Amino acid sequence: MRTGLTILILTVAAFCGYWFVGAHLFQRGVEDWLAAQAEAGRSAEVHELEIAGFPTRFAATSGTVVIVDPETGWGWQTSSAAVSMPSWWPFRVTADLAEQHVLDTPRGQFDITAQDLTGRIGLSPRLAPVDLHARSNAIQAVGAGGSLQASEFLFDSTRLDVATHHATLSVQGLGLEAGRVTLIGGTLTAEADVTLAERLDDLPDAVGLPIDTITLRDGELRFDRVAVRASGTLVADGRGFAAGELTLRLENWPEALEAAVAAGLIQENRVGLLEGGFRMMADGDVLELPLTLAGGDIRFGPFPLGPAPRLR
Numbered sequence: 001m002r003t004g005l006t007i008l009i010l011t012v013a014a015f016c017g018y019w020f021v022g023a024h025l026f027q028r029g030v031e032d033w034l035a036a037q038a039e040a041g042r043s044a045e046v047h048e049l050e051i052a053g054f055p056t057r058f059a060a061t062s063g064t065v066v067i068v069d070p071e072t073g074w075g076w077q078t079s080s081a082a083v084s085m086p087s088w089w090p091f092r093v094t095a096d097l098a099e100q101h102v103l104d105t106p107r108g109q110f111d112i113t114a115q116d117l118t119g120r121i122g123l124s125p126r127l128a129p130v131d132l133h134a135r136s137n138a139i140q141a142v143g144a145g146g147s148l149q150a151s152e153f154l155f156d157s158t159r160l161d162v163a164t165h166h167a168t169l170s171v172q173g174l175g176l177e178a179g180r181v182t183l184i185g186g187t188l189t190a191e192a193d194v195t196l197a198e199r200l201d202d203l204p205d206a207v208g209l210p211i212d213t214i215t216l217r218d219g220e221l222r223f224d225r226v227a228v229r230a231s232g233t234l235v236a237d238g239r240g241f242a243a244g245e246l247t248l249r250l251e252n253w254p255e256a257l258e259a260a261v262a263a264g265l266i267q268e269n270r271v272g273l274l275e276g277g278f279r280m281m282a283d284g285d286v287l288e289l290p291l292t293l294a295g296g297d298i299r300f301g302p303f304p305l306g307p308a309p310r311l312r
Contacts, residue, residue, distance in 0.1 A: 023051050026058040026085075043068040046081075059084040068104070072310060075104035091123040103141070110143040114153075132157040146178030157194075163212075164195045174223070180262040183223045190219035197236065197312060211311040212236055216246070226259065227251040234293060240312035241296040253278055253287040266305060273303065 030049065037044035045066045053059030060083045068075035080098045085091070097119075101112040119134040133156050140149040151173025157165045167190075174186030197210040212235065219230040232246035250256050257275060260266045266274065277300075278287055292299045293308045 023054075023058055026060065026090075027051050030060060030083075037067065041069075041071060043070070053084060053087070056087055057084045058087055058090060073104065073106040075102075077102040091125065091127075093121040093123065095119040095121075108143050108145070110141045112139065112141045114139040128159075130159050146176065146181075148177075149173075149175045160193065164193055167192050167194055174221075176223075178262075181259050183259070186221065186223040188219075188221050191217045192219070193217070210236070210240075214242070214311070225252045226256045228256060232291075234311070236311040237294075237296075239296065240310050241308045242293050242311050243295075243308070244293055246291045246293065248287075248289040248291060250287045250289060252285045253282060254285065274300070277301070 027049070030046065034044045034046060043066070045064070046062045047065075048063035050061050051059070052061070062081050064077065064079055065081050066075070066077045078098045078101045082096045083093060085093050095118065097114070097117045099113055099115060099117070101114065103110045103112055115137040117134075117136040117139075119132065121129055122131040124130050134153075135155070136153040138149070138151055139153050140147060150171045152171070154170040155167070157167040159165050169188065169190040171188040174183075174188055176183045176186070193213075193215040194211060195213040195215075197212040214234045216231050216233070221228045227250070229249040229251075230246055232244060234242040234244040234246070237243040254275075257266070257278065278289075281287060281289070289300060291305070296308050298305045298308050
């Protein structure tokens with residue numbers, strides 16, 4: 001009896017010691033990540049950080065979180081965040097975020113409201129990300145040029161090898177209001193393989209996710225009778241911009257072109273040239289459109305359509 005009690009006491013004491021050591025390492029991991037962002041030239045702040053969850057979890061809660069990258073113009077802010085992992089299996093991280101967010105982009109600021117925004121990250125024993133799952137119920141983004149909303153957002157990513165991840169995206173109940181355009185009841189789906197520019201072995205030391213290659217197997221944006229499908233491969237050029245070829249397949253392209261112009265995605269003074277070219281290439285209302293991304297621009301033949309996205 002005494003032997004059994006002694007073993008029980010020693011086991012409890014050992015687990016308590018393990019939890020407090022683990023909680024210390026958990027907090028240090030958060031602090032190391034913040035330090036890594038500062039060394040990379042970013043500003044990252046987490047206010048009122050607290051570690052709790054004894055004995056079943058390692059749980060970090062915080063007040064305001066602010067991350068800004070002055071070089072790229074991207075930034076993110078939220079009023080609170082909670083990150084936790086089971087103490088008995090510290091390789092499954094769960095994040096729960098507040099409803100209100102502010103997203104800064106090179107094209108302006110967006111106020112975002114997301115209901116039940118959560119994420120899960122699976123880690124290897126070396127703390128390298130293995131899989132990622134993110135979801136939200138109703139979500140809305142409002143900017144100076146209009147608003148975007150959806151009833152459901154789902155994103156999944158699974159590591160295929162040390163640098164490549166297979167990603168899928170599904171957005172349901174999509175709605176857009178921009179300029180003279182109002183679209184409702186849309187869907188957005190995508191499937192792609194994403195190869196990172198550098199191997200990511202330790203999540204706390206990660207300072208970004210520079211992308212080397214995106215192979216878009218299939219992507220579709222659909223609103224009622226109008227649909228756009230895309231496929232192709234993009235790589236990061238020497239300045240970090242996406243470069244390569246994409247093939248777009250537009251169903252009911254006249255209406256799609258009209259909506260793009262009304263939303264400000266295509267300048268009105270280019271509509272005549274584009275429409276004439278499209279009519280020669282189209283098979284009725286279906287148009288396959290090759291796009292070239294090079295030199296930081298997106299082009300259809302000689303016509304620039306807009307800036308290419310940055311991958312690094």
